[in-house]
Amino acid sequence: MWTVIAGIWKYLWVFCTTAGRDLRALCRMTATAIYYRWALRYDYTVVDIFEKKVLSNPNKIAFRTEDRQWTFLEFSRCVNQVANCFQQLGFEAKDEVCLYMDSRPELVMMWLGLSKIGVVSALVNNNLRLQPLLHSLKSVTPKAIVFGPAQAQGLEDIASEITSEKSKMRLFCLGTSKIASRIGAVDLEDLLRASAMTAPRVQHKGSVHDKLIYIYTSGTTGLPKAAVIKNSRFISMASIVSNITPSRPSDIFYTCLPLYHTAGGILSVGQALLFGNTVCVRPKFSASNFWNDCIKYDATVTQYIGEICRYLMAQPRKPEDGLHKVRMMFGNGLRPQIWTAFHERFKVKELREFYGSTEGNAHVMNIDNTVGAVGFVSRIAENVHPVRLIRINEVTLMPMRDQSGLCIPSRPGQIGELVGVIRENDHIHAFDGYASKTATSKKMYRDVFKKGDAAFASGDLLVMDDFGNLFFRDRIGDTFRWKGENVSTSEVEGIVCRVSSKADVVCYGVTVPGSEGRAGMIAIGDDDNSVDLKAIYDELKLNLPRYAVPLFARKLRYIDRTGTYKLKKRELQKEGFDINVIDDPIYFLNSGELVKLDRELFQRIMNAELRL
Known part of the structure; x- marks a missing residue:
């Protein structure tokens, strides 16, 4: 009897507690849907909506950096120069161009101008070099590569591949560079200066359903994949920040996140292009200047990833910590352990943690500051936003x-993979996939909740509480997150195998006290002590961005394989780099130098005394 009464009371308590939040979320989702339906009704592209903002706010600051600012009218004229320039060069609708540039407003200017004549831009990570860079460039079918002086060396290293008769890619450098001249690149600045600032003579009437850009994501396996971002998806994702966080027309946004990624390049940039906000951009994050920048720009909204919050907390306390006007920060990866301390120290009223991916449809957001939650799913109206957790076989x-x-759906307290039911022609729940159809099919489950349906597989494990709050637990598959970036283990393994072709190797992520995400670690079979770790690391440093180079290496004296002759990665990952339980020699990348891990160094790492 009392058990039944307790159960009813718990149900009513949960229902009443969540009903108000669900209602607020429903109202904000409705506002997003109305905005999207408006764009859909008139078949507006991102360019169309931006031009409306130019007409209504010509003299308002659209983008601002440390050394320059553009009003909406000035930015529009620069966009027209890009469109006219490439139209005169013979580029047409549905052509593709790779942009390999610094993370500045000029990158936005470039892809927006190209989209004005129907050209689709691929936003290439400017950290990439050699094989990962070449793979990204060839994942699409570019007629040209536009790059900055800082990226010229990266292109020269693969010049023989991209300037061959077979590839026929034209090269344009936005700036002066001796290297650019050596590889036959054209000075794009001269061409832009000679181009008209008025609208292109031949107008391209695009559709809301057209491809806009490609944004690269590592997904769960392999090298970077080019995720398709249609106009509809860009509009939908940007409107989530405007309507669900929500922001205000008067808000000034500050971002120091890469503009070739979704967080900076859509969620922040979209607030200027679609909603008329001012967006201030810093090309690279600086912990010591973060709050000074917010004060200088009068920023009221800014972004974070978990590592940014940790770096800010590690800074010495100073008056600027509480002198800014930032009322809201949104992002992902804020650790529950520092959530409250971060809020109290920096006086940020609203922390909007969210979960999502560039290509996926399983997006959730924490709208009520529940500590540690990445979002929530309604337990009252589950079909309104069909994002669920499903049970996963651990083996x-x-x-x-x-x-x-x-x-099998996960119940509260049970860890499960987050999936999003796919609904075609739905701005939130559609899945546009990648440039590769094979890669697209691998990210879908069939017959999920009913026969014949399909769902996007996020590749991430979360857990839900009784109220529907979701908490991140881990990643599935061959990708882990470090320094705010996804690292592909198969990419690392491929490089190691090229150097030491006979060695068995696996790469995985391991947790490090005081650090967000997982640091890279490789385990290499070396029963005869013939593996040259220095040669391997020289190649890793040459081919990979710094964040992707493994911090730890383990030489396996005894190789324990599965029945299909694969190293048992799961067991190795559980053991990590704990020298108290591992007899194999372990090495640590300390300030760029590979050193053997001893007990003193191990303890310093465990005490979070080293900056990784």
Whole structure:
């Protein structure tokens, strides 16, 4: 009897507690849907909406950096120069161009101008070099590469591949560079200066359903994949920040996140292009200047990733900590352990943690500052936003299914993979996939909640509480997150195998006290002590961005394989770099130098005394 009463009371308590939040979320989602339906009704592209903002706010600051600012009218004229320039060069609708540039407003100017004549831009990570860079460039079908002086060396290193008769890619450098001249690049600045600032003579009437840009994501396996971002998806994602966080027309945004990624390049940039906000850009994050920048720009909204918050907390306390006007920060990866301390120290009223991916449809947001939650799913109206957790087999890492062949939903307290039910022609729940159809199919589950349906597989494990709050737990598959970037283990393994072709190797992420995400670690079979770690690390440093180079290396004296001759990665990952339980020699990349891990160094790492 009392058990039944307690159960009813708990249900009513949960229902009443969540109903108000669900209602607020529903109202904000409705506002987003109305905005999207408006764009859909009139078939507006991002360019169309931006031009409306230019007409209504010609003299308002659109973008601002440390050394320059553009009003909406000035920015529009620069966009027209890009459009006219490439139209005169013979570029047409549906052509593709790779942009390999610094993270500045000029990058936005370039892809927006190209989209004005129907050209689709691929935003290449400017940290990439050699094989990962070449792979990214060839993942699409570019007629040209536009790059900055800082990226010229990266292109020269692969010049033989991109300037061959077979590739036929034209090269344009936005700036002066001796290297650019050596590889036959054209000075784009001269061409832009000679181009008209008025609208292109031949107008391209695009559609809301057209491809706008490609944004690269590592997904769960392999090298970077080019995720398709249609106009509709850009509009939908940007409107989430405007309507669901929500922001205000008077807000000034500050971002120091890369503009070739979704967070900076859509969620922040979109506030200027679609909603008329001022967006201030710093090309690279600086912990010591973060709050000074916010004060200088009068920023009221800014972004974070977990590492940014940790770096800010590590800075010495100073008056600027509380002198800014930032009322809201949004992002992902804010650790529950520092959430409250961060809020109290920096006096930021609203922390909007969210979960999502560039290509996926499983997006959630924490709208009520629940500490540690990445978002929530409604337990009252589950079909309004069909994002769920499903049970995963820990060995196969595949969905567990019931007798009917359908996936098994996770209950509160049970860890599960987050999936989003795919609904075609739905601005929130569609899945546009990648440039590669094979890669697209690998990110979908079939027969999930009913026969014939499909869902996007996020590749991430989360857990839900009784109120529907979601908490991140881990990643599935061959990707882990470090320094705010996704690292592909198969990419690392491929480089190691090129150097030491006979050695068995696996790469995985390991947790490090005091650090967000997982640091890279490789385990290499070396029963005869023939593996040259220095040669391997020289190649890793040459081919990978700094964040992707493994911090730890383990030489395996005894190789324990599975029945299919693969190293047992899961067991190795559980052991990590703990020299108290591992007899194999372990090495640590300390300030760029590979050193053997001893007990003193191990303890310093465990005490978070080293800056990684």
